[in-house]
Amino acid sequence: MNINGEWVGGELDTKDVVNPANGKTVGTVPNGGEAEAEQAITAAHEAFGPWSELTAYERAGYLKKLHQLMLDNQEELAQIMTLEMGKPINESRGEVNYAASFIEWFAEEGKRIYGETIPAHVQGKRLQVWKKPVGVVAAITPWNFPVAMLTRKMGPALAAGCTFMMKPSGDSPLTAVKLMELCEKAGFPKGVINLVTGSSSKITKAIMENKKVRKITFTGSTEVGKLLIKQSADQVKRLSLELGGHAPLIVLDDANLETAVKGVMASKFRNAGQTCICANRIYVQSGVYDAFVEKFSEAVEQLKVGDGEDESVDIGPLINQAGLDKVNSHVEDAVTKGAAVVTGGEAITDDGGVFFQPTVIKDVDPSMVMMQEETFGPVAPIQKIETIDEAVSFANDTPYGLAAYVFTENVSKGTQLIEQLNFGIVGWNDGAPSAAQVPFGGMKESGIGREGGHEGIEAFVESQYVSIGMN
Numbered sequence: 001m002n003i004n005g006e007w008v009g010g011e012l013d014t015k016d017v018v019n020p021a022n023g024k025t026v027g028t029v030p031n032g033g034e035a036e037a038e039q040a041i042t043a044a045h046e047a048f049g050p051w052s053e054l055t056a057y058e059r060a061g062y063l064k065k066l067h068q069l070m071l072d073n074q075e076e077l078a079q080i081m082t083l084e085m086g087k088p089i090n091e092s093r094g095e096v097n098y099a100a101s102f103i104e105w106f107a108e109e110g111k112r113i114y115g116e117t118i119p120a121h122v123q124g125k126r127l128q129v130w131k132k133p134v135g136v137v138a139a140i141t142p143w144n145f146p147v148a149m150l151t152r153k154m155g156p157a158l159a160a161g162c163t164f165m166m167k168p169s170g171d172s173p174l175t176a177v178k179l180m181e182l183c184e185k186a187g188f189p190k191g192v193i194n195l196v197t198g199s200s201s202k203i204t205k206a207i208m209e210n211k212k213v214r215k216i217t218f219t220g221s222t223e224v225g226k227l228l229i230k231q232s233a234d235q236v237k238r239l240s241l242e243l244g245g246h247a248p249l250i251v252l253d254d255a256n257l258e259t260a261v262k263g264v265m266a267s268k269f270r271n272a273g274q275t276c277i278c279a280n281r282i283y284v285q286s287g288v289y290d291a292f293v294e295k296f297s298e299a300v301e302q303l304k305v306g307d308g309e310d311e312s313v314d315i316g317p318l319i320n321q322a323g324l325d326k327v328n329s330h331v332e333d334a335v336t337k338g339a340a341v342v343t344g345g346e347a348i349t350d351d352g353g354v355f356f357q358p359t360v361i362k363d364v365d366p367s368m369v370m371m372q373e374e375t376f377g378p379v380a381p382i383q384k385i386e387t388i389d390e391a392v393s394f395a396n397d398t399p400y401g402l403a404a405y406v407f408t409e410n411v412s413k414g415t416q417l418i419e420q421l422n423f424g425i426v427g428w429n430d431g432a433p434s435a436a437q438v439p440f441g442g443m444k445e446s447g448i449g450r451e452g453g454h455e456g457i458e459a460f461v462e463s464q465y466v467s468i469g470m471n
């Protein structure tokens, strides 16, 4: 852990970090709790005044150093990530670049936090809106993107003048430790960035009860997000929430099937299907259903499963046994209810790893659990549809609204279809829509607020309206 510029926690008991590719312990982190969270919050609170008083250009200078250090240390960050959570090494390298791009984007975006001058309704007044950093920010991040979810929060918070405390997932904290080392090398003043590892419930309790924390930014499950909304009510803490998704992917009769297959592969199998925006439910119009199933299954059969450290591997392990059990139960449920496995369908648990074969399942219907809930695994269920209205109705029939995908070559059909979809992110003939400069976030129970883009920094500033009377 790093609190107020010091590496601490050596006296505490530790938590093991386990490689899901083989069940071996790859490291340990201190099992911090309320006391350590309190210390981190105090440090961030004390650092807030001086940090927020720097110019945006000075803050950008620190962030740009961090950006460069991340690129220089891409390989080490990627290796740690793959070891602790199993992501194929090439994806880990890609995630480091993606993560660094948030730091670069927000270093610049901090210089564009504009206030407003508003025409007055009477003589002798000047009306202005000033922008102020929200204060101490606590970030709680998931295991599936161990570095990008941190920098997508850290970049805008620091650029806006907030100070920062991070609590990474217990399943992938070692990447955060490396990132913290790089923050230290970048020379951020002490207390501006703090890292606490350990008990999620104890650390979150301290964050929620401490009035000095003004903003929580969280990526994780909708269930935990709802809990945070309730817990934040007492102090009306600001919240940004990136929660669960259940992305529909729609392939219309006039789609270019090669583009569609490429898009589904990119969306579905990134991180072994363990992303909030991955395609979970694939709806294919009847005219291309058989051809799509065939082409897609051929591509899926080429995927290589194995330890992410092997350069040739496409699909790494799931995060843990509970993740594997969930995928297994979704597949069993679908098969019992009449769906057909075209390829895959089995768990692979040799040598202590928790893997699942990349799987295509056809003839699914809405009664099956995998069409109702996020599977979070490398399983692609395909349902036949007849009309666009049917596609819209199935796609929107969910409490989630994070991402959706549409494949059609017809501009008016695509436009009309997307206008009816209630999702915060849409990939049209594109299975990989994420980028630093665009707003990422969901409608409905998929969250509150947007990360990335110019909206990403607005989440870390408050408007202060100032009415100036002129003598």
Ligand code: SIN
Pocket: 144, 145, 148, 275, 276, 277, 278, 434, 440
């Ligand atoms: C996520 O789905 O958890 C994040 C994926 C992304 O940023 O592209």
